[in-house]
Amino acid sequence: MGKCVMIVDDSSSVRTVVGIALRGAGYEVLEASDGSDALKKLGGQKIHLIISDVNMPGMDGLTFLKELKKLAAFKFTPVMMLTTETAADKVAVGKAEGARAWMTKPFQPEQMLSAVQKLVLP
Amino acid sequence: MLPLAERTLQALGLRHEHAGDLHIDASAQAVHTVGALGEVWQRQVDAAIQLGTQSVDDLTTTFSDIDRQLSQALALTQQAAQRLKGDGAMSGAVDHANAKLSDVMARIQEAVDANHAMLATVTDAVNAVRELNETAQSVERISQMTTLLSINARIEAARAGEAGQGFSVVADEVRRLAAQSRQESMTIMQRVARIEAVILQAAESAEAQRSRDLELIQRSRDDVEQIVSELGASMSEVMEASDGLCEIGEQTRASVGMALMQFQYQDRVSQRLSHVRDSMHAFGDALEGGWPSEPAAQALEARLLASYTMPEEGRIHRNEPEPQQGEGGLMLF
Numbered sequence: 146m147g148k149c150v151m152i153v154d155d156s157s158s159v160r161t162v163v164g165i166a167l168r169g170a171g172y173e174v175l176e177a178s179d180g181s182d183a184l185k186k187l188g189g190q191k192i193h194l195i196i197s198d199v200n201m202p203g204m205d206g207l208t209f210l211k212e213l214k215k216l217a218a219f220k221f222t223p224v225m226m227l228t229t230e231t232a233a234d235k236v237a238v239g240k241a242e243g244a245r246a247w248m249t250k251p252f253q254p255e256q257m258l259s260a261v262q263k264l265v266l267p
Numbered sequence: 268m269l270p271l272a273e274r275t276l277q278a279l280g281l282r283h284e285h286a287g288d289l290h291i292d293a294s295a296q297a298v299h300t301v302g303a304l305g306e307v308w309q310r311q312v313d314a315a316i317q318l319g320t321q322s323v324d325d326l327t328t329t330f331s332d333i334d335r336q337l338s339q340a341l342a343l344t345q346q347a348a349q350r351l352k353g354d355g356a357m358s359g360a361v362d363h364a365n366a367k368l369s370d371v372m373a374r375i376q377e378a379v380d381a382n383h384a385m386l387a388t389v390t391d392a393v394n395a396v397r398e399l400n401e402t403a404q405s406v407e408r409i410s411q412m413t414t415l416l417s418i419n420a421r422i423e424a425a426r427a428g429e430a431g432q433g434f435s436v437v438a439d440e441v442r443r444l445a446a447q448s449r450q451e452s453m454t455i456m457q458r459v460a461r462i463e464a465v466i467l468q469a470a471e472s473a474e475a476q477r478s479r480d481l482e483l484i485q486r487s488r489d490d491v492e493q494i495v496s497e498l499g500a501s502m503s504e505v506m507e508a509s510d511g512l513c514e515i516g517e518q519t520r521a522s523v524g525m526a527l528m529q530f531q532y533q534d535r536v537s538q539r540l541s542h543v544r545d546s547m548h549a550f551g552d553a554l555e556g557g558w559p560s561e562p563a564a565q566a567l568e569a570r571l572l573a574s575y576t577m578p579e580e581g582r583i584h585r586n587e588p589e590p591q592q593g594e595g596g597l598m599l600f
Contacts, residue, residue, distance in 0.1 A: 156320075156533075156534045156537070157324045157327065157328075158320075158323045158324050158326075158327035158530045158531075158533055158534065159531060159534050161324075161327040161328065161331050161527075161530075162327065162527050162528060162530055162531060165331055165334055165524070165527060166524075169338070169524075199576075200538065200576055228576070229534065229535055229538055229576045229577050230576045230577075231576070231577065231578055232576070236598065240600045244600060245599065245600055246597060246598060246599045246600060247597070247598045247600070248596070248597045248598075249596050249597075250531050250534060250535065251528065251529075251531035251532060251535070252528075252531065252597075253528070254524065254528060256597055257597075260597055260599065263599070
């Protein structure tokens with residue numbers, strides 16, 4: 146069984162595109178439509194990496210990151226933000242809350258997969 | 268830059284009226300018109316966002332299905348190609364077929380050789396029968412000579428008179444035995460003749476069959492060589508086609524992948540339109556209190572600026588030229 150990556154994004158097409166790239170590289174993929182949905186779906190299986198958007202309705206990505214790090218089981222789960230946001234203050238907040246990487250859209254699959262490979266839990 | 272209210276009135280072709288009530292009415296009408304127009308813009312932008320999002324989501328799903336099907340087809344083609352090429356599988360299959368067919372030919376040759384050996388045995392039998400016939404003929408000649416001798420013995424016994432009577436009896440017995448021997452030898456010769464005829468017939472049949480077998484073997488060898496050659500040629504064609512399919516599959520999959528990646532831009536478009544729509548909504552709210560003052564207008568503009576998430580939104584707002592479009596960047600912490 147391959148490693149599991151969770152994608153959190155309110156855009157269905159982004160989840161599909163990221164999912165195709167990840168599945169093509171042999172990862173299992175779990176999808177969530179925003180932070181709240183992601184928190185509900187955690188707990189079923191080991192998550193090796195989370196890729197999250199920042200601007201989402203409901204619970205945004207930075208709030209989700211903060212809530213995630215409060216959970217003992219996911220304290221050390223690496224999170225990469227995948228977003229159109231480039232504002233330095235937002236990036237700083239993400240870094241402070243524990244994000245391991247910040248990637249802006251549109252992304253190149255090779256670059257994203259390289260980052261995933263570096264960050265994913267063993 | 269002129270205040271927002273002035274720019275709007277100019278755009279609508281309205282002039283400030285300096286008479287108090289008329290000025291207020293013209294402004295109120297303009298506010299109402301602009302407010303209504305703003306609502307229309309919001310609805311149009313909303314509809315565009317929804318339509319664009321739905322269309323791209325549907326396209327993404329379709330392309331995703333295509334990618335999945337391509338992956339499956341590619342996997343099957345690569346498996347088949349691997350089976351044909353892996354570890355000399357193709358040449359191994361042809362060699363195996365050749366070896367099997369050669370075994371068959373060898374067994375046929377063994378059968379023909381066994382037939383030929385049988386023919387040799389039959390020939391030996393024919394020779395043995397002929398020798399037997401010759402022996403029977405010798406016995407016949409000996410019995411004839413014995414009969415003559417017995418006749419001579421009887422003549423001599425008759426000449427000997429009474430003294431020769433005992434000899435005459437012996438001579439008679441010899442003659443009887445010779446006659447019996449002759450009869451037996453004639454029977455043997457008849458039987459041998461029948462056996463010889465049968466064996467000769469069998470030998471002729473075996474010889475004819477051997478000729479047919481040799482011809483069959485040669486034709487079969489020629490057919491086997493042709494079959495093996497055609498098999499090899501067919502497998503080469505299959506391998507070439509398989510390689511071609513793999514290549515086309517990879518290229519198509521790469522193209523689909525590239526197309527899918529372009530759908531990321533829909534997300535950016537939706538967000539940018541959302542920011543404009545939200546700004547229109549805020550503007551409509553502000554108009555409910557009358558035409559916004561300059562500070563209020565500037566606050567609206569600041570709010571719009573603050574909503575931007577992409578650098579190009581700010582550049583477009585400030586009407587700056589677009590730099591070369593950059594792709595996504597990565598920062599690792």
